[in-house]
Amino acid sequence: MAASNPSVFLLTVNGNIEGANFPEYDNLYCKYCFVYGHDWAPTTGLEEGITQIASKSSQASHRLIWNFPLATTFKSTNPSGWPQLVVSVYGPDVFGNDVVRGYGATHIPFTPGQHTKTIPMFVPEPTWRLQKFTGWLTGRRPEYTDPKVVAQGEGREVTRVHSQGFVSVSFLIMTKDMKKMDYDTGPSGPANKPSATSGWSTEEQP
């Protein structure tokens, strides 16, 4: 490979789906997938994954921990369509039906370094109140036709959602050859300060 004249740049995403904060629900698992543009392709690592089912500890802490590792490398020629991480959380409802508990998406951070993101999660609302009831009864809540919908802006105006909790993800980002291709993502290197508090540690405080 001609290192001096790269034709693609690489973006390595390591990290963790650390856990979630869903105050009302328990026994949840999380699916994740990456959504990216035409000019992107994953080179190594898994594009999609599903975590184990996690339940809350009986102690005061209300978080669900997955600590599910993410390790994917993308190559790309064009920053347009920068990959996004789409997470969707599922779990059983009162009747044991597996229902969706939240959708969320976030862009993979641009700058190399460590990042912690807290993704607010939401679910689509039933159109009618009656549907809400029947949905609750039958365990068939409205779902997106494709979880990847939450990573796109088009057509979202027709939906209504309500918020549902948080998923926190930590990223360790490396890039290669971005600078060489004249893409500057701002301050790079270790200068990047890792955010001191992760998503839920702020919530821990009264």
Add this chain to the structure above:
Amino acid sequence: MEALEDGEEDEREALKRHLRAERQKRKKRLLEQSSLQKSRDADDVKDVTSIQQYSADEGPSEKADDSVVLSKSRTGSQKVLCAPGLTSITQHTHHLDDFVKRRLEEKLKAARSKGESLQDKEASLEFPSRLHSLKDRDTVTRFDREADADRAGRRDSPSPLSTRVRFREAARQVGKGLPTAEEAFNFFTLNFDPDPPDVIETSSRRRQKQRKTTDEDEEHEDVDEDIQEENETQSEEAPLVQTQEDLFVIDQSPQDFLEIKKAEYVGYQKLLQRQSELLFTPSFRTVPTSIKLPENMKPRYLEDEGLYVGERPPVSLTNENILENRILKMEEGKKWFGDDGRIIALPNPIKESSTRPPLFHMEEALDPALQTVYRKAVKSKYANLYIAGGADPEGDYQLDVDVSGLIFSHHPLFSREHVLGARLAQLYDQYLTRQRNNLTGHLTDKLNGLRNALRNMLESHSGLNPTQALQQRISEYNLEVRNTRHLRDSEQEKDRTLLKNIVKVWKAIKALREFQKFTNTPYKLYLRRENVDRVSDEQDYEDEILAEVVELEAETEEEYQNKLAEYKKRLEEWKLCRKKQKAKKKKQKKKKKGQAQDDTEGEDEEQDVSESEGPTDEPPPKPEPPERPDLGSIEQWVREKTLRIRRKPGEAILIPELSASANITASELCPRAETARREDVARRSLFTKILYNDKEVSRTDSRSLNTDFRVHFGQIFNLKIVNCPQSISLQVFEEIGSSCSLLAQVFLPVPEPSVVTGSVPLEEFEFSSNQRVMFDHEGVGSDVPLSFEADGSNKQSLLTSGKVSCCVSWGIGDDDVPLAPPISQQPGGVHSGMGCLDAVSYIGASGLYDMKKIGEWARQSRLDPNDPKNASIMQLLKVASSGEVTAPEYFRLEHLQEEFNFVTDEELEKSGRFRLLKLRNQEVAEFRNYKFIPALEREVTDTVFQEYEKRLKEGEVIDTKEHLDSHRALVAKYLQKIRESVINRFLLAKHHYLLSDLVIEEEIPTIGILGINLFKLAEPKRPLKPQRKERKKVTAQNLSDGDIKLLVNIIRAYDIPVRRLQSNKPGQSSHSALQGSIGLLDQIQVRPFVEVSFQRTVLQTATADGPNPCWNEELQLPFSAPNGDYSTASLQSVKDEVFINIFDEVVHETVMNDKNRGKSIQTHIEKRWLGSVKIPFSTIYSQSKIDGTFKVNTPAVLLGYSKEKSHFTNSGFDILRSLSEGTFITLFITVDPQLVPGESVREKIKEMKFDTQEDERLLQASERFERDAAQRYPERPCITTVIDLSGKTVFITRYIRPLSPPKELLDEFPNNPLEATPLVARFVSLIPSLPDQVSFSATCDLWSTCDQFLTLLAGDEEEHAVLLCNYFLSMGKKAWLIIGTAIPEGPTAYVLTLEQNLYLIWNPSSGQFYGQYDTFCPLQAVGCLVNPDNVWFNIQQYTSPMRVSFDISKAHLWKPFFSRTFSHPGLSSIQPEELVYRRTDRAAAAELQDRIERILKEKIMEWRPRQPTRWNRYCTTTLKQFLPKLELIRGQDVAEGHRHELQSLLGDYRISGFPLNLAFSEIRPIIEAVYSTGIHSVQASNVEFALAVYVHPYPNNVMSVWIYLASLVLT
């Protein structure tokens, strides 16, 4: 230590040498030991135990010795460890080593001398080796840990690692001597795994040897532990195996393990197994010490050695075991264990006794230091968020509001005198202010200064010619002088007016007092006279006037000069113009004389010139010379002005002085009205409320109103604030008795943090109220007109107003700290004005971009260039005036657009990469899903665009080869264009989302569904007649190849033609040899089977018997979408068709006579085509299932076959023959899993509101009509508006209009118009069909008019139906368009006619017609009927044509669109008046015929690559003769005759064949059709073929193609 450092190098050398020697020695000793071991074992054990028993009493010296013994065996490995890899750490340790060594040696000596008697022989025998071992680091470590914690801390962490590294290094060194280059590289780069992976064979073997010895040695020490000995060896084995395993792992790189796979199902057992791999449950069992320690190590007990260890924190044994097991599982687990084999632990931190002083007296007085102290609750930090950054919750802020007093400038209770008095006071105030500012004086001084400067300048340069710059300056000075003078004049004038006014008001007061005979106000005005020196004053006066006059004269003169110059210039121009005109006139005259020789060009030029001068022909008006200004009048004007605005020379200066010394008349002396007023005043009192952030925080005391209308409060309020100050305001209330009313509200500014109490003066804030108050006493009231003139004129209305004097400031704390929040919190900083002119208000915000205006403004406002406030503007102006930036003359909305363009448009055009990106964004078909657009320009190859450009070009040039006909080529091109425009529209519509596109949601169960569900509960589980259920639909996006299957269920067929027994004479059956061999002679009429082919997959059913076979077989055909794209749009554009062919299986048996083995029978199976049905995939996709009985397309003549007798009797109307004659097949076709059919674009397009020319009212009505229909009968198609080819919405009735069919068709049957009807239908059906769905990639219905249809010669069912309906109407029939559903087309259009009280249903694309009660009519449902006047919607119970009454006059059966309430608005048709037909072109038809024949012959030969294809010319010519006849009878009636003819001609041949009839559109479908009959697949060796083609031309290039295919086998 230092000394040792110096000797370090020597030390190292010595160490190395020593080690080498040691190694040699050790080898020898190992051999010895192994032999000696057994004998020694028993002694050893005794020995050790005895020593340990001593140790408790004997003291440290004993222990040191003992440890030496114990460590002896370990030396083997440890010595090697320190060999060569001397890193910095080891260097460091060497110092320690030496230091420690010395101390140990000393200790050892002491111990030896003391305990010599206790040492046995063996110990002394091994003494030399012990001494050596003392030098080892190992002992050092021990000592180190014990000696001082500081060092231990340093040592502890690195040592295990370095030890390991060194060990490996040593091992390698031993094995190889020198490391290879690769190894060296690895050493520096690789991250070493804990276990040495790449140990070389020899070394590992050696290690094992060593380990063996260790084992034995360890046994000694483990004796005193009560661990089972059996386990020992086993557990020892374990790590060995582990290391072995690790050896293998290392060779593979991490990449080898990465593999991306689909998700797969994992069984429960497997899951458990996997979990067991992932999960680890530590055991409770005690871990043997040997595992916890590195190999070759014996546990050491520091305590036994007499060192203080401390008590470990209590941990239950099980927990400890669990922890140990867990740690051991980890890599590098061993480092957690100390030398004694236990987990390293700090001493227990918990003290035995409590250190806290005891509390004895719980009830009584505690020690004051221990007393609990009550602290008041403090507001949490977060409540303080209002004052952001107010980190200190204690740091409260204090705002002091000082309300001093209130003065009314007008009050309703003012008497007239008060009003005047207030005015006087006001004027006096003004006067005082002016006096203080003394603007006039300043300006006068400035003027004098300027004049002097000007004079000086002129004097100093009087001799010289003034330079440009100087002139500039002089003129500037002049300008300045003029401006200053103007300013001074106006100021002087103001001064004078003010003085006059004061005097005037005072006079009015005096008059009033005199008039009313009492005094209300204490005002008294004195005018002080100040005499001046008359002479000098006059002198000044005159000088001033003179100077001004001179200046003015100069100005006027200059102005005059300017004007004059202007005039002259104009005059010059005028003269020039005149001259030119004269010259031109002359020229023209000359020209008129004629100069024919002149060049035409020249003439043109002349003309151009004259033309261009044309407009200036008119002579401009002669300019008027300017008038000379009258200088005399100037002086007069100046004098007048001066007189007006200034004191006369010599007049005394008047200085007014206002005092409040007048006596107010006592109330008793006043008239009644006045007393009433005064009483009223006395009754009133005032107070103010202080509002902080719109909340009342405090209020002043109520103070009564004084007669002078001043209220003094003099109160200071200290506000402790928590919230950020937003607003502070005072509300002034007036109290009369108990009622109080709000007078006014005064807003006070929030003070700057620097404003603190004590440093600010009181400020006056004006207020006013617009309340209307009137009194019946002397009080003038408020907002009441009031006049001071005698005649009541010049009325004024005064409003209650006044001033509050107060101040707001920040308080000061005890320690002189201002209690103000930090500056940053101050909201809304005070806008500092930009000098005298504010730029924004001057030119407006929008003008800020206009450089010119800014420049203008800057010049006018005379910005101080040195003021830092103006720096940015001056900078801007500098740039602007440098000429770089020229303000454009046009207005632009996005004036910064150019700056935002990151490249110019040209570059964007040139760049291939940008082009690629752009095309992809536009979703151009070729680039829609283009991946990886290269990042760099040079990597974009031109080949990417080639195809696209080719297509663009092809838009203009269409390959004529494919189409055989230039006309069709044009049509194809036109269609292509339409398709593109529709696709573009569709792409637009695709970006329009509905909720159902995004969210899957359960539908609300209605009562009905609930009821059905309840009913279902009672249903039998397995009903006798199962019905097909609706399946769950699958969204197309998560599908891949192989997921979708096409299910074709072939149930049965009717009326399959039967074989005609081969005979020479008709009617007489003879047994042919072939059939006879089967046995069942008469029964075997036909053995049909069905072959289904789809997307290169061919499947067939079993063979059945008889003309009415029943297969009931399901065939599964895989489906793959184009390019693996399973999106809805892509599926909709699938053009593949399902071919269902019925074949007859014919078995030939030939008997082969083999001389050697007797007879053998060879069986040939031949399949003969009987008919076919083809169903496009798009229909299946959009319908999701196709279920029904279809008519099989059978050839008109099937040679060798005949139909069974028709069961149906013909009706009386002879063209009304029952058309159920023919073959039928019952099919069920569906796609598994069920795909969600794409939403038709029609609906989306409707949302997008296509433009239309229809009346809005009509559109609304049609929308309503359709909506009603859809609500009541959702199944029935209802169309009132359609979209024409240009994309406009058109009302459907406009398409229907009587249009005459081609004359030729009518001429065929001049006598019997009824005969012509089927011919017309046939003509229409011969126009090729082209489903919109396929061509437009979506279910988008575009309706073309009949002329467009005939030009395009392609259209779908609707166009056919419209044309046919129009023809029928013109032929005088009653005809309607039926909008309904049919199989297999789905929603479609048919034509209904009424003939002799019978309704006929015409299928426009096949030309067939059916009676209303025909069971095989493909039309399944009737939605609505359309004729030129109206649309009727079917509101009957049934939709099937058989059960529907077509009587449209009945309103309860058919709901009309236009009714009495909404009458037909007289819509004109969009169809042309008349259709123009091109005449039939027989020559072209003949040419086409030849070409088709040639191509087909080539193709058939191509399809038979193995066998020779022989053509029977004789047969071909015979067949050729039949074809025109077939066309004549429209293939409907098979003439028995021609077969006999053929039979007689061919005699010995067994012939099978059939004619195909097709509408001509392209050559490809013809080839397909021929191929699908499979006639080429006859394998018999002696087969011959016959192929005849006939093209029958119809008007307007409509062609009917007949192909006769036959295979002949010689019997």
